[in-house]
Amino acid sequence: KSRTLCSIDASGKFNCGTADCGSGQVACNGAGAIPPASLVEFTIAPTGGVDYFDISLVDGFNLPVSVTPMGGTSECQAVVCAGNVNAICAPELAIRGQDGAVIACKSACMAFNQPEFCCSGDHNQPQACPPTDYSKMFKDQCPQAYSYAYDAQTSIFTCKAGANHQIPHAPVSS
Template sequence: MEIGAIIYAFVLAILFFSGAHAATFTFTNNCPYTVWPGLLSGSGSAPPASTGFELASKATSTQNIPAPWSGRFWARTGCSNASGKFTCATADCGSGQITCNGAGAIPPASLVEFTLAANAGQDFYDVSLVDGFNLPLSITPQGGAGGCPSSSCPGNVNSVCPPELAVKGPDGGVIACKSACLALNQPQYCCTGAYGTPQTCPPTNYSKIFKGQCPQAYSYAYDDKSSTFTCTGGANYLITFCP
């Protein structure tokens, strides 16, 4: 066997026994406007190759992320450099650049959240509206085993957003919907203090509005049972904005 082939086989063996693999995330923009996806790694996870990029309407982009990894994705809207730095009308990460560089989305923002397991183990994923809503999105596993259901927020929460939660654009239209916790800052909506357990913090009239539009998505902090999904076997994932 040639030296090059020996080295290649050795590297493959290291990757196999260490459980290293990478999930391919495909981002598709079905919105009738450009979006700027943002990517944020959780504590202890290596940052992805890109932490933010532009995605035109009907365009697709891919990114490989080695497991184990945890983090979240979202889409910024209404972005420009008109002020001399890069800013967005919704879900801005505040970096002043297209890349978010370790900064998360400023609420309100629709999120997809992942925990990728090493060695093609059990991944966890969800769509979250705990930080509010700015656009519909979905997660579709590709490959994998163990059921691997899709999860989505297909509804337009902005269309039913109460005035006290609404974020309006220059034309007066609703461009995002705050969570009740963010807008009203009361413990019964934030699940804090005396309301800090699943038993003392049930769904509210506000969270039910989000749940009505997006039954599979997290609508408030303790909305676990109907909103967390799993997949084993090293799946890849399709993230669609405006599915």
């Protein structure tokens, strides 16, 4: 999980300022992150198959992340989202912490819930849902990451032969 600003409150409940999973504990117990959150997604293949993976900012951004295949074959490559979307987040998408600093950036879909931003309704086909200025803002900071629903061409990566995947937090660039 890409949780940040985590602490235990006076009642003993664990919670995070971004990407909290709502469990009240350190373990998420299968629950996903509450957006906005930078996500790393995997489809792991059986032995000898092809693993598919991506970094998704479709649900927003809270921190840089990366995926580094360890082992596998020569086509396996690291995928990095090192940009700091929070630093350039449009005010209407910004989530601010108690000190007023931007701690996460919503996707336009999350912020506005409109078909043209969510690629839904009349916009549920790639030709009817092109990138928006908002999704381009995310893509400019993290070119290898999904920035909206139909951004698969430059955002899905594969790795054969059973590689392990290391997922450290990527360094923040200014």
